Amino acid sequence: MSAEIRKIAVWVEETHIEIGKAISPPTRKAVAVAVIANPFAGKFVEDLSPLMDIGAELGGLLGDRCVVALGITPTEAESYGKAAMVGENGELEHAAAILHPKLGGPLRVAVEKGAALVPSSKKMGGPGQVLDVPLGHKDAAYVRSHFDGIEVRLNDAPRANEILVAVAITDSGRPLPRVGGLTSDQATGKDGLR
Amino acid sequence: MPDIEIRKFVTAVEEIFHEGGPVTDTPLQRAAIMAVIKNPFAGHYAADITGFMEDLRPLGLDMARRLVDLLGGNPSRVEGYGKGAIIGAGGELEHGALWHAPGGYAMREVLGGAKAIVPSAKKVGGVGARLDVPVTHINASYVRSHFDSMEVGINDAPKTDELAYVLVMTTGARIHNRAGGLASEEIKGEDGLR
Numbered sequence: 001m002s003a004e005i006r007k008i009a010v011w012v013e014e015t016h017i018e019i020g021k022a023i024s025p026p027t028r029k030a031v032a033v034a035v036i037a038n039p040f041a042g043k044f045v046e047d048l049s050p051l052m053d054i055g056a057e058l059g060g061l062l063g064d065r066c067v068v069a070l071g072i073t074p075t076e077a078e079s080y081g082k083a084a085m086v087g088e089n090g091e092l093e094h095a096a097a098i099l100h101p102k103l104g105g106p107l108r109v110a111v112e113k114g115a116a117l118v119p120s121s122k123k124m125g126g127p128g129q130v131l132d133v134p135l136g137h138k139d140a141a142y143v144r145s146h147f148d149g150i151e152v153r154l155n156d157a158p159r160a161n162e163i164l165v166a167v168a169i170t171d172s173g174r175p176l177p178r179v180g181g182l183t184s185d186q187a188t189g190k191d192g193l194r
Numbered sequence: 195m196p197d198i199e200i201r202k203f204v205t206a207v208e209e210i211f212h213e214g215g216p217v218t219d220t221p222l223q224r225a226a227i228m229a230v231i232k233n234p235f236a237g238h239y240a241a242d243i244t245g246f247m248e249d250l251r252p253l254g255l256d257m258a259r260r261l262v263d264l265l266g267g268n269p270s271r272v273e274g275y276g277k278g279a280i281i282g283a284g285g286e287l288e289h290g291a292l293w294h295a296p297g298g299y300a301m302r303e304v305l306g307g308a309k310a311i312v313p314s315a316k317k318v319g320g321v322g323a324r325l326d327v328p329v330t331h332i333n334a335s336y337v338r339s340h341f342d343s344m345e346v347g348i349n350d351a352p353k354t355d356e357l358a359y360v361l362v363m364t365t366g367a368r369i370h371n372r373a374g375g376l377a378s379e380e381i382k383g384e385d386g387l388r
Contacts, residue, residue, distance in 0.1 A: 005211055006211055007211060008211075010207045014205075016200050016203075156213075
């Protein structure tokens with residue numbers, strides 16, 4: 001089953017100044033969402049594998065959209081995250097089926113590597129509700145400068161029988177990181193953690 | 195007059211394939227760009243503020259060009275537009291009105307002399323405030339199929355001493371438009387109205 005997409009939206013945030021200090025080059029975060037029909041809205045279905053396939057499709061599609069929106073090469077992506085919000089006629093497990101089994105593989109192709117776990121969040125919700133997408137370094141989850149998040153919302157989604165699926169990618173960490181910990185220069189990026 | 199101090203840009207692009215009706219081959223796109231800048235008049239009443247409009251002209255042109263790029267780079271694809279402002283709580287509504295000339299004329303110039311008045315909305319708000327930016331046809335305000343709007347906002351702006359100036363462009367009519375009225379094929383495009 002492929003996703004029945006009603007709309008796609010892409011946001012980019014570019015921060016030039018943080019608390020009065022110039023950020024050069026500006027830090028940039030992109031988040032892409034697809035609003036899709038929930039094939040299992042309104043009923044309990046045991047086998048969620050069609051949603052897993054949809055997750056794979058969207059991991060690649062939305063990952064590519066973010067990379068294009070940032071105008072970077074895939075290797076220049078530094079952190080990533082994913083999230084889903086399920087409309088009221090679905091169930092939370094639908095978000096899990098989209099996000100966890102298969103979405104990460106094609107997303108890692110879109111950012112060329114991605115040794116680290118893709119941080120995620122999920123919730124039930126309705127049109128206009130906020131979804132916070134967590135962000136972490138793509139190759140080394142302990143890189144402290146890259147723990148972040150980005151907010152998305154669409155006034156008209158998710159409707160009751162829809163699911164909003166989001167993928168976020170950055171080309172940078174927080175604007176002024178200074179809380180120590182592992183830095184991206186120190187990370188080896190082999191085990192996905194350090 | 196002070197230089198424009200830009201803290202961040204936020205862009206959003208929506209691509210709409212259907213809204214419950216027939217799926218279109220040419221999805222409607224809506225794009226928005228928001229510049230979050232320092233409000234030089236925050237915290238005090240300044241009688242003469244008009245010089246700031248001139249200062250804003252390069253920013254308006256830059257934002258209008260970025261919007262065209264977000265929609266594929268061809269100005270002739272753009273059929274609708276709108277603009278707006280959210281004024282941080284340390285400012286006054288009149289500071290939003292400073293965006294009318296530089297924002298509107300920038301889009302009309304970049305689009306090759308669009309005829310219709312650019313519809314607008316403005317308000318005073320805090321961080322996370324949302325603004326519904328009205329949209330109408332670029333050459334004939336009465337074209338009913340192109341009456342639309344796009345919701346914009348960002349979690350961390352405008353701060354008390356900031357202004358968030360917004361431009362919006364769209365590539366066509368509402369996705370399932372069928373409410374009659376003046377059609378875009380019928381316009382004369384001389385007076386900006388019909």
